[in-house]
Structures are given as C-alpha cells and as structure tokens.
Amino acid sequence: MSDELLDLCERILARVPAEAEAEVTVTSGIDALTRFATGFIHQNVADLARRVRLRVALDGRVAESAANQTDDDALDRLARTTLDAARLRPIDPAWPGLAPADPAPSVEHWDAATADAEPAERAARVGAFVAAADGLETAGFCSTSGESVAFANSAGQRLTGRASVAMLDGIARSGTADGSGRAASVRLADLDGAAIGAEATRRARDAADATDLDPGRYEVVLSPSCVVNMLGFLALYGFNGRAVEEGRSFARIGEKQFNSAISLADDVSHPSSVGVPFDAEGTPKRRVELVREGVTAGLVHDRRTAKALGAESTGNAVPGLGTFGVLPANLVLEAGSSTEDALIGAVERGLLVTDFWYTRILDPRTQVVTGLTRNGVWLIEDGRIVRPVTNLRFTQSFLEALGPGQVLGVGSDARLIGGATFGVGSWVVPSLHLASWNFTGGARG
Amino acid sequence: MFDYAEAAVEAALAAGARYADARVMDRRHESMAARNGEIEELSQEASVGIGVRALIGSGWGFASTADLMAASARQAGAQAAAIARASASVAGPALELTPVEVRQDSWANQVREDPLAVPLGEKGDLLVGVTRTMKEHGADTALAGYDIWDTRKWLVSSEGHRIDQHIVECGAQMNATANGESETQRRSYPGIRGQYGTRGWELVRELDLPGNAARIAEEARALLTAPACPSHDAVDLIIGSEQMALQIHESVGHAVELDRILGWEAAFAGTSWLDLAQIGSLRFGSELMNVTADATLPGALGSFGYDDEGTPAHPVDIVRDGIWVGVLSGRDSAALAGLAESGGAVRGDGYNRLPMVRMTNVGLLPGEGSLEEMIAATDDGILVDTNRSWSIDDKRLNFQFGCEIGWEIKNGRRGRMIKNPTYTGIGPRFWQSLDMLGNRDEWTFWGTPNCGKGQPGQIGHTGHPSVPCRFRGVRVGVTG
Numbered sequence: 001m002s003d004e005l006l007d008l009c010e011r012i013l014a015r016v017p018a019e020a021e022a023e024v025t026v027t028s029g030i031d032a033l034t035r036f037a038t039g040f041i042h043q044n045v046a047d048l049a050r051r052v053r054l055r056v057a058l059d060g061r062v063a064e065s066a067a068n069q070t071d072d073d074a075l076d077r078l079a080r081t082t083l084d085a086a087r088l089r090p091i092d093p094a095w096p097g098l099a100p101a102d103p104a105p106s107v108e109h110w111d112a113a114t115a116d117a118e119p120a121e122r123a124a125r126v127g128a129f130v131a132a133a134d135g136l137e138t139a140g141f142c143s144t145s146g147e148s149v150a151f152a153n154s155a156g157q158r159l160t161g162r163a164s165v166a167m168l169d170g171i172a173r174s175g176t177a178d179g180s181g182r183a184a185s186v187r188l189a190d191l192d193g194a195a196i197g198a199e200a201t202r203r204a205r206d207a208a209d210a211t212d213l214d215p216g217r218y219e220v221v222l223s224p225s226c227v228v229n230m231l232g233f234l235a236l237y238g239f240n241g242r243a244v245e246e247g248r249s250f251a252r253i254g255e256k257q258f259n260s261a262i263s264l265a266d267d268v269s270h271p272s273s274v275g276v277p278f279d280a281e282g283t284p285k286r287r288v289e290l291v292r293e294g295v296t297a298g299l300v301h302d303r304r305t306a307k308a309l310g311a312e313s314t315g316n317a318v319p320g321l322g323t324f325g326v327l328p329a330n331l332v333l334e335a336g337s338s339t340e341d342a343l344i345g346a347v348e349r350g351l352l353v354t355d356f357w358y359t360r361i362l363d364p365r366t367q368v369v370t371g372l373t374r375n376g377v378w379l380i381e382d383g384r385i386v387r388p389v390t391n392l393r394f395t396q397s398f399l400e401a402l403g404p405g406q407v408l409g410v411g412s413d414a415r416l417i418g419g420a421t422f423g424v425g426s427w428v429v430p431s432l433h434l435a436s437w438n439f440t441g442g443a444r445g
Numbered sequence: 446m447f448d449y450a451e452a453a454v455e456a457a458l459a460a461g462a463r464y465a466d467a468r469v470m471d472r473r474h475e476s477m478a479a480r481n482g483e484i485e486e487l488s489q490e491a492s493v494g495i496g497v498r499a500l501i502g503s504g505w506g507f508a509s510t511a512d513l514m515a516a517s518a519r520q521a522g523a524q525a526a527a528i529a530r531a532s533a534s535v536a537g538p539a540l541e542l543t544p545v546e547v548r549q550d551s552w553a554n555q556v557r558e559d560p561l562a563v564p565l566g567e568k569g570d571l572l573v574g575v576t577r578t579m580k581e582h583g584a585d586t587a588l589a590g591y592d593i594w595d596t597r598k599w600l601v602s603s604e605g606h607r608i609d610q611h612i613v614e615c616g617a618q619m620n621a622t623a624n625g626e627s628e629t630q631r632r633s634y635p636g637i638r639g640q641y642g643t644r645g646w647e648l649v650r651e652l653d654l655p656g657n658a659a660r661i662a663e664e665a666r667a668l669l670t671a672p673a674c675p676s677h678d679a680v681d682l683i684i685g686s687e688q689m690a691l692q693i694h695e696s697v698g699h700a701v702e703l704d705r706i707l708g709w710e711a712a713f714a715g716t717s718w719l720d721l722a723q724i725g726s727l728r729f730g731s732e733l734m735n736v737t738a739d740a741t742l743p744g745a746l747g748s749f750g751y752d753d754e755g756t757p758a759h760p761v762d763i764v765r766d767g768i769w770v771g772v773l774s775g776r777d778s779a780a781l782a783g784l785a786e787s788g789g790a791v792r793g794d795g796y797n798r799l800p801m802v803r804m805t806n807v808g809l810l811p812g813e814g815s816l817e818e819m820i821a822a823t824d825d826g827i828l829v830d831t832n833r834s835w836s837i838d839d840k841r842l843n844f845q846f847g848c849e850i851g852w853e854i855k856n857g858r859r860g861r862m863i864k865n866p867t868y869t870g871i872g873p874r875f876w877q878s879l880d881m882l883g884n885r886d887e888w889t890f891w892g893t894p895n896c897g898k899g900q901p902g903q904i905g906h907t908g909h910p911s912v913p914c915r916f917r918g919v920r921v922g923v924t925g
Contacts, residue, residue, distance in 0.1 A: 031901060033900055033901055034531070034532075035900055036535060037707075037708050037709040037710070037711055037712065038537070038707070038708045038709070038711075039535075039537075040503075040532075040535050040536055040537030040538075041504060041531070041532040041533075041534075041535045041536075041537070042505065042532075042537060042709055043505060043507070043709075043799055043801070043899075043900075044504070044505060044506050044507065044528045044529070044531060044532045045506075045507040045508070045509075045528070045799050045901065046507070046508050046509070046524060046528060047508075047509045047510075047797040047901075048508075048509065048510040048511065048512070048521075049511070049797065050511045062487070063487045063488075063489075064486070064487065064488045064489070065488070065489045065490065065491075066488070066489075066490040066491070066492075067490070067491045067492070068491070068492050068493065068494065068511040069491070069493060069511065069513070074491075077491075078491075081489055081491075082489070085487055085489060085565060088564070088565045088566050088569070089484055089487055089565070089569065090483070090484060090569065090573070092483060092484065092485070093483060094483065094485070118531075119506070119527060119528045119530075119531035119532075120531050120534070122531070123531040123532065123534045123535055124534075126535050127534060127535045130535060137708070137711075139708065139709075139710075139711040139712035140712040141712070141713075141900050143900075143901075169712065170712055171711060171712045173711065178711070180712075246585070246586045246622070246624075247585060247586075247624040247629075248586070248622065248624060248629045322476075322478055322486055323478050323480060323485060323486070323588055323590075357715075357838065357839055358835075358836045358837055358838065358839070359836065360834040360835055360836045360847075361834065362833070362834050362847055362865070362867070363628055363629060363865075364629060365624075365627060365628050365629050366627065366628065370834065370836045370845050370847075370867075370923075371836055372836065372838045372839070372843065374838075374839055391838065393836075393838075393843060393845060393869070395845075395923055440923055441843070441845075441869060441923075442843075
C-alpha cells in the first residue's frame with residue numbers, strides 16, 4: 001500500500017513544472033463506526049476513504065487543492081487548478097518553503113486486524129457492552145480505522161506511514177444518571193466490551209438519585225477525559241506557535257506557569273500513542289517538551305509559525321486547521337503514582353468529576369473556560385465519596401487551575417483518549433487532583 | 446450519476462435489503478483566508494463519491510466509496526447490506542419508514558452570480574483590502590475569509606425516487622482582534638461565523654465588508670478599555686439578531702431534533718429536555734414565541750428542494766404562540782415516534798456521511814416591535830450582540846453565552862459600551878420571559894455553516910431567521 005501511495009504522489013509531482021515548489025499528501029484507508037443508542041445499533045457506517053492534497057508555490061505564490069479521484073484526468077485537473085490558482089495569488093511573504101529531506105522516526109502504531117475489522121467484530125463488542133449494562137439503557141459507539149499516508153515534495157522528502165486506532169465509548173443510563181466507560185487502542189483486540197460496559201454501568205448506578213450541591217469553589221479529582229479537555233484549550237490557545245505570534249497566548253518560555261507536578265510533551269513515539277510520525281508538511285515529528293516540571297518549555301510549530309518566530313518546525317501542521325495554527329497530535333501528560341482511590345482519599349471536601357461537556361473558551365489569554373460536568377459527579381468529604389450530585393456549570397481559568405500550588409495529586413492511571421481535541425490526535429493523560437475549581441451554577445440554573 | 450446510484454441500490458436489494466437508497470454527491474469547496482493584509486490560504490477541494498443505505502429488518506447499514514464505477518457502487522451496496530446484517534445482531538424495535546410521495550425531479554437554488562466564476566484576484570483583493578483597513582484602524586490581528594460550496598447530488602431509492610439537486614452556498618466573515626495587557630478583545634462582522642446562504646456571490650457583495658472594517662477594528666480596541674459587564678442576578682436583556690440566531694440554534698433547534706429526543710444522540714451530543722408526550726401542550730416560551738423549521742426559505746442556508754431521503758422541503762411549525770408543537774425528523778425517527786410523516790430534515794455532509802436529522806432553517810417569526818422601541822422601553826438593562834462563546838448542557842437546558850460587545854441601557858437610552866457580556870439561563874424559563882421582538886424589517890436569515898453533530902462527525906449548514914428580542918429578569922455577567 002505504501003509503495004502504491006508513494007507512486008501516486010510521484011504521478012502528481014510529475015504534473016508540476018520543475019520551477020515550482022510542490023508537496024503532495026495521499027491518504028487512504030477505511031473508517032468504520034458502529035453506533036448504538038437505547039440498547040440497539042441504530043447507525044452503522046464504513047467509508048473507503050481516499051484524499052489527495054497538492055500544495056504548490058510559484059515564486060512564493062501559494063495555492064492548495066484536494067481531490068479524491070486519482071485517474072489521469074482527475075490528476076491533470078488537480079495540478080491545473082492548483083497551478084492556475086497559484087499564478088493568480090499575490091506573493092505570500094510568510095511562505096516558509098518546503099520541508100527538506102529528513103527521515104521520520106521509526107514508529108508503527110499499526111494493527112492490520114484492526115484496519116480490516118469486520119462489522120460483526122464491532123457489533124460483538126457493542127453487544128457485550130449492552131449485555132453488561134444488565135438492563136440499563138445504553139448508547140455509544142465502537143470504531144475502527146486504518147489509514148495509510150504517503151508524502152512527497154519537490155525538495156526530495158519522501159515519507160510513508162500508517163496508523164490504526166480502535167475505540168469503544170459508551171454510557172449506561174440508570175434513569176436518573178448516566179455513567180460512561182471508554183477505551184482506545186491501536187488494537188481492537190484490546191477493547192473488552194463487557195468490561196467497558198460494566199464500568200459504565202457501575203458509574204451510572206453510583207450516580208443514581210443525585211442531589212443538588214450549592215455552586216462554589218471546590219477541590220476536584222478530574223478523570224483523564226476532563227484533563228484532555230483542559231489540555232485541548234491550553235494547546236490550541238497557548239502552546240500553538242500561531243497564538244504566540246499573534247500575541248494571544250499565555251505561554252512564556254522559561255517561566256514557571258504550572259505546578260511542578262505538570263510535565264507535558266508531544267511525543268508520537270510514546271508506546272501508548274497513535275498516529276504517523278510526520279505532519280501534513282512532511283516534517284518528521286520529534287518529542288517536544290511543552291512543560292517540564294511546571295516550567296513552560298516549548299511550543300508546537302508548523303513551518304509557517306516556525307519561520308515567523310525564528311524557530312524550527314516541530315512537525316505539528318494539521319490540515320484544515322487554517323488560521324487557527326497548529327496543534328499537538330500526540331500529547332503525553334506524565335503520570336504520577338496515585339491510584340484513583342488515593343487521589344480521592346486526599347480530598348478534604350471536593351468533587352470527583354467524570355466528564356466535561358460543551359466547554360468553550362471565554363478569553364484565550366486568561367484561559368477562562370465555561371462548561372458543564374457530565375456522566376457522574378460525586379461529593380467527597382474527608383477522603384470518602386458521600387453522595388452523587390447533579391451536574392454543575394463551571395467558569396474556570398484552566399491555566400490557574402494547573403498553576404503553582406494548585407495540583408495536589410497526579411494519577412497513575414494514564415490512558416489513551418482518542419479524537420482528543422477538535423478530532424485531532426490521541427492523547428495519553430492521567431487523572432488530576434486540583435486544589436480549586438469554580439462551579440458557577442447548577443445544571444438546572 | 447443516476448446509474449451508479451441505481452447499481453448500488455440494486456446490489457443492496459440483491460443482498461437482502463428491504464429498502465435501500467443511494468446518493469452520489471459531487472461537491473466543490475473553495476475557501477480563501479487573509480490575515481493582516483496578506484492572503485494566507487487558498488484552498489480548492491473536489492470530492493465525489495457514493496453513499497448507500499440499506500435496511501435489513503430494523504437494522505441500518507451505510508457504506509461509501511470514492512470509486513465511481515459501477516462495480517464499486519455495487520460493492521458499496523452489498524457492503525451496506527452486510528453492515529445492516531451486523532446491526533441486526535443488536536436489534537432495535539420493528540421499523541416501518543413513514544411514507545413519502547415518490548418523486549422524480551430536479552431542483553436548484555437561485556444564484557445571480559456564480560461565486561466560483563468570480564475571479565480569484567477580485568476575491569483576494571476584497572479580503573486583503575478589509576484586513577489592511579482593520580489593521581490601519583487598530584487591530585493587532587485582522588482576519589477575513591470566504592467559503593463557497595457547489596454541490597450536486599443524485600438520489601435513487603428502492604421506492605422509485607430519482608432526484609437531482611444543485612445547491613450553491615457561499616458567505617464571508619471578518620474579525621479584528623486587539624491585544625491588551627492581560628486580555629484580548631475581538632469584533633466580528635457580520636457575526637462570529639460570518640453570514641452564509643444558498644445564494645451566489647451577490648450575498649457577499651451585499652455584506653459590504655469594506656464598509657464595516659474600520660468600525661469593528663475601532664470597536665475591538667475600544668473594548669479593551671471598556672468597563673466589564675456588571676453582574677446582575679436578574680436584569681432586562683436585549684439581544685441582537687445575530688446572537689439570537691445562536692440562541693435559537695442551541696436552545697431550540699437542537700432540543701427539537703427528534704433523534705435527540707428519542708435518545709439516539711445520548712452518548713455524544715446529548716438528549717433533550719423535551720418529552721414527546723407533551724408535544725402540543727408544553728409551554729416552551731411566551732406567546733410571542735413562534736418558531737418554524739422551513740427549508741423553503743429562498744436564499745437561507747438551510748434550504749433545499751428535497752432532503753436526502755427524498756422528502757420535499759416544507760415548513761414545519763415548531764413552536765406556536767409559545768407552545769411546543771413540532772420536531773425535526775426523518776422517516777425512521779418519525780415512524781418510531783408515531784408521527785404520520787417525516788419532517789424532511791435528513792441530510793448528510795458529503796457522500797461519505799450517513800444522512801441524519803439536521804436543522805433546516807429554524808427561526809423566529811418576526812413580531813411588531815423594533816430594537817429602538819425595546820431600548821426606549823427599558824429603564825435599566827443590557828443590550829448584547831455578536832456571539833463570542835457558547836455552552837449548553839447535554840439536555841439543551843442550561844446555557845451560558847458570551848457576546849463580543851454590549852451596552853448599558855439606562856432610562857430608555859443606550860449608554861456606555863461594556864465588554865465580556867455573558868448571560869445564562871434555563872431554556873423554557875428564559876423563553877417565557879420574552880416580551881418584545883423585532884419586526885419584519887429587522888428579520889435576518891442568519892446562516893450557521895459549522896453545526897457539528899454525529900459520529901463520525903459531520904458539519905451541517907443551518908439557517909436561523911431571527912430578530913432582536915427582549916427578555917426580562919436574566920442573569921448576566923457570569924465570570925470566572
């Protein structure tokens with residue numbers, strides 16, 4: 001498959017005049033997803049996907065086109081459309097040029113059985129989840145995908161890669177509360193539908209008959225999915241080279257902006273990570289330290305933001321992100337040594353939160369975000385869970401919440417969360433115990 | 446193209462499906478973005494393929510491919526049936542699709558100026574010009590952009606549908622960001638998501654981006670030193686029509702999606718606080734609240750001739766005199782809910798996305814008032830406009846929205862500008878406090894080109910006719 005895709009790249013490059021700078025990305029694979037709700041499979045899809053993207057620069061005049069047909073006529077049209085558009089554009093003074101030839105790290109997050117998974121295999125895991133819920137209503141999905149990517153440019157860079165990922169994510173519903181269970185892996189075989197269903201069911205039952213709690217500031221123990229949500233905003237609005245260039249980022253390199261317990265990196269080579277080891281511009285991904293023991297240490301860049309800030313691309317160009325900039329695809333938050341029970345045991349009075357929902361940033365500089373809790377919130381007093389509480393709205397600066405003195409514990413439960421932010425990336429993060437979180441209202445108002 | 450769709454449907458039936466439909470879609474998307482006086486992005490994408498649905502028992506299967514050949518179409522049909530068979534292993538209730546008149550037809554929206562035929566240079570000059578103007582008038586970052594979608598689709602069903610449609614959509618937006626010591630402020634025009642419709646480039650010309658560029662840059666800078674929105678537990682709140690579009694989208698549109706009400710989105714987008722047993726009797730809002738879902742509105746972003754199941758576009762009452770009376774539905778959801786017919790609200794984002802219930806043009810019918818009358822009638826209140834942030838719970842009940850700009854209203858007059866206005870509420874309680882709304886002269890068909898839903902994710906283009914409105918006793922100024 002890799003050779004075939006690279007051949008396609010070469011066929012496209014051959015249609016671009018020698019004086020042009022050109023880069024081609026070809027992706028091909030299968031994306032399949034089995035969705036269930038009210039205990040039955042209600043949507044079940046599979047897409048044989050293919051995409052060809054060409055970007056050219058003619059003396060700094062840049063244009064990009066994409067298509068999903070690969071016959072000769074279609075490739076001729078792709079090249080012609082892109083070159084015609086480039087000729088009409090003004091010179092882009094910020095054009096950073098093409099990535100030079102440079103090998104990518106040897107990373108293979110791939111499982112053929114997952115890429116080729118049959119609908120019956122996904123359905124079986126869904127069936128096991130539903131059965132484990134023991135009569136509670138269920139909803140969620142099981143997905144498998146396998147994608148191969150080839151990249152080539154006129155500067156001599158040639159790269160191929162492939163990645164698979166499987167996810168099972170669902171809720172059980174007790175009638176008064178929902179509980180979630182989820183897992184992600186490179187391998188579908190790692191996903192145990194019954195175990196994940198049982199986890200969701202336990203949470204739903206433990207959250208049943210929740211009562212209200214007055215809003216206010218509380219300690220919190222946040223699950224990995226909540227932490228992923230927080231990191232998404234810090235990444236897009238903070239560690240993003242574009243945000244720094246535009247003066248709207250909080251990040252100040254060398255300054256201790258986080259608690260010492262926070263060490264964060266973008267690392268596609270991490271054994272639990274998924275994805276290919278290069279970005280949309282053909283830049284190989286290397287490990288990028290973003291925070292080291294609380295000190296802001298680095299940013300993520302594509303070639304454009306790197307040029308603007310006098311840095312090197314870190315291999316974080318994301319197609320389609322446009323003027324938003326760049327995003328880490330493989331964040332890893334260093335795990336600690338505390339089990340969930342230990343994190344809870346250390347709470348004087350606070351809340352255990354399963355998931356965040358509909359979080360939106362109010363100001364990128366202050367990182368104040370509003371959102372709600374979902375799928376289970378429990379009141380903790382003197383280190384013990386005392387009762388489930390109804391969902392709460394919060395309005396909280398994510399930066400302040402992770403600031404010096406604010407992180408009281410880091411979990412040992414690091415797990416892969418797929419489709420981490422804006423559908424990009426899969427991140428590996430643990431639970432966190434934080435000193436203060438601002439809940440500003442109940443879900444009922 | 447019909448031949449491929451027919452081949453796919455026949456293959457699905459041969460593989461055991463009792464119903465099948467197929468959509469061939471050919472979509473072209475062009476977008477350009479400028480930043481600070483330079484074109485930063487120019488992208489053109491062509492995407493064509495076929496998506497097939499098959500129904501076996503009560504189980505659906507969907508398969509799609511970019512290979513447009515008869516053999517591949519047949520393979521997709523057979524695969525859709527195989528997937529449907531797998532669905533039947535975790536089967537739901539018996540399902541009979543609601544009936545729909547079977548038509549063979551063609552439809553296209555009105556376009557005065559083909560946006561893809563407008564020279565790229567002219568479009569680029571527009572974006573470069575307005576971003577330069579914004580920079581000259583105080584913006585630290587000035588962005589502008591447009592999007593054009595040109596979609597042709599061919600639908601065939603096992604019941605005999607044979608419909609082709611050509612839908613052209615376009616729109617544009619710009620924004621100016623000013624950086625302060627510890628905050629940023631942004632002003633957007635014509636709104637945070639711009640303005641989009643099923644129209645040609647004439648829509649973008651009518652927006653008059655150049656005529657508004659200086660103003661929004663100056664407002665962004667002024668907001669940095671404006672006082673913060675005061676906190677009130679209960680105050681009169683006047684909301685401009687652009688923000689009202691978002692209010693309608695989040696707290697009405699999504700709440701009345703029948704698939705949400707049935708629990709089909711429970712694990713992801715959420716459910717709805719609405720209970721079907723109360724349709725026709727539940728008070729959603731005040732008697733001034735009249736909401737329709739109407740895919741026939743000329744030029745509105747959510748308009749079409751037929752939905753992706755072949756149901757003809759038609760207006761559906763959602764809220765009448767404040768009482769909830771309707772839902773957004775498709776043939777299967779309507780059947781399971783016991784409704785007589787589909788609301789014609791099923792669309793897929795591209796050939797490779799399963800058609801699902803999406804908003805069409807969900808909007809408020811205008812009233813008799815005006816923005817100026819609302820201000821004059823308010824002794825002590827806040828006026829807000831242009832959405833900045835939005836957050837709502839999974840039942841579409843508890844919301845908190847932030848706007849880019851606000852003004853205090855004192856004794857019937859607009860007063861000083863305020864920054865970071867936010868307001869929060871609970872859907873029905875909020876809508877029941879509606880006591881004034883704007884008239885037909887202030888009625889704008891706002892277009893939202895980025896509604897996310899579904900797994901795998903899809904982007905829906907939705908329309909929201911709206912007017913300025915006044916609400917009483919609203920909590921504003923929620924801070925972190």
